[in-house]
Amino acid sequence: MTIDFAEILLARQRISASVxxxxxxxxxxxxxxxxxxxxxxxxHHQTTGSFKLRGATNAVLSLTRAQRDAGVVAAxxxxxxxALAHAAAAAGTKAVICMSRLVPDNKVQAIEALGAEIRIxxxxxDDAQVEVDRLASEAGMTPVPPFDHAAVIAGQGTLGxxxxxxxxxxxxxxxxxSGGGLLAGVALALRxxxxxxxxxxxxxxxxxxxxxxxxxxAPVMVEEVPTLADSLGGGIGLAxxxxxxxxxDLVDEVVLVSEVExxxxxxxxxxxxxxxxxxxxxxxxAALDAGKVTLAGPAVVLLSGKNIDMKLHRRIxxxxxxxxxxxxxHD
Ligand SMILES: *Cc1c(COP(=O)(O)O)cnc(C)c1O
Numbered sequence: 001m002t003i004d005f006a007e008i009l010l011a012r013q014r015i016s017a018s019v020x021x022x023x024x025x026x027x028x029x030x031x032x033x034x035x036x037x038x039x040x041x042x043x044h045h046q047t048t049g050s051f052k053l054r055g056a057t058n059a060v061l062s063l064t065r066a067q068r069d070a071g072v073v074a075a076x077x078x079x080x081x082x083a084l085a086h087a088a089a090a091a092g093t094k095a096v097i098c099m100s101r102l103v104p105d106n107k108v109q110a111i112e113a114l115g116a117e118i119r120i121x122x123x124x125x126d127d128a129q130v131e132v133d134r135l136a137s138e139a140g141m142t143p144v145p146p147f148d149h150a151a152v153i154a155g156q157g158t159l160g161x162x163x164x165x166x167x168x169x170x171x172x173x174x175x176x177x178s179g180g181g182l183l184a185g186v187a188l189a190l191r192x193x194x195x196x197x198x199x200x201x202x203x204x205x206x207x208x209x210x211x212x213x214x215x216x217x218a219p220v221m222v223e224e225v226p227t228l229a230d231s232l233g234g235g236i237g238l239a240x241x242x243x244x245x246x247x248x249d250l251v252d253e254v255v256l257v258s259e260v261e262x263x264x265x266x267x268x269x270x271x272x273x274x275x276x277x278x279x280x281x282x283x284x285x286a287a288l289d290a291g292k293v294t295l296a297g298p299a300v301v302l303l304s305g306k307n308i309d310m311k312l313h314r315r316i317x318x319x320x321x322x323x324x325x326x327x328x329x330h331d
Pocket of ligand 1 (some may be wrong): 180183231
């Protein structure tokens with residue numbers, strides 16, 4: 001299944017008063033190193049610290065009156081949970097975010113502080129999802145999933161409109177990729193407005209679910225491995241409806257970056273451009289600096305979020321290249 005470009009235009013009208021139009025600016029040092037103009041779409045400056053506010057807001061504002069009265073529910077502990085909590089509170093709608101007992105207190109409190117009701121259930125993300133399904137069937141709440149959902153994809157797609165408006169001569173864009181809601185939406189907008197543009201998805205070597213699924217020709221499961229790009233973790237869903245086919249049909253290539261390349265890109269963003277990025281947001285810079293993508297003309301790199309534990313950020317800025325998979329094995 002796919003969505004129509006018109007849904008992205010409608011999404012922009014619906015969400016424009018509720019989300020920031022984030023700045024896009026030249027990356028001076030990166031442009032100088034690569035010899036072509038590179039711009040940074042600074043979506044990590046978005047309210048709640050990531051682009052996920054766009055899709056969540058579009059989903060909440062697309063609800064019927066009766067659905068709004070019953071509220072929304074999701075199982076995300078990360079950027080989608082924050083975004084949905086904020087979007088629901090802003091619209092005067094109830095949000096319940098379900099989490100397992102293993103989720104650290106600071107993550108629970110961050111989402112609670114945004115106005116959501118927290119439901120702690122079981123010992124895994126799967127248990128939390130069972131509670132989402134129960135609240136949907138028994139309390140009539142509307143589940144808002146993090147990526148495989150038409151209104152969410154359309155909301156993320158509004159970024160593609162802004163990127164091209166601010167840099168019409170762009171020939172290549174680099175977009176972080178996990179479940180593919182961001183890339184599917186942005187790619188639909190770009191492909192519609194500028195058919196010849198080169199669209200590249202970037203993800204981490206540790207657990208690249210979309211890449212493995214594209215190679216297999218259908219959604220597959222991959223083992224989850226701790227990574228600096230924690231917001232890119234998780235599968236694409238074996239029953240994937242939208243993002244697998246949209247990414248397959250609209251995107252030119254998917255590039256993988258290593259943990260060391262991500263850490264190096266986070267340092268480049270900080271010391272050269274003055275930007276604090278979480279690992280997931282640094283993969284585009286990583287792909288360029290590692291020489292995994294060669295640019296023939298002006299490019300835009302989408303910076304997707306900034307929600308990182310600042311103790312971890314400080315370690316990386318001090319020159320460390322943390323191997324989180326190895327650290328987890330030693331715990
Ligand atoms: C969710 C997220 C992504 C990946 O988005 P998908 O739609 O799952 O591909 C990238 N960066 C950040 C910061 C995110 O929170």
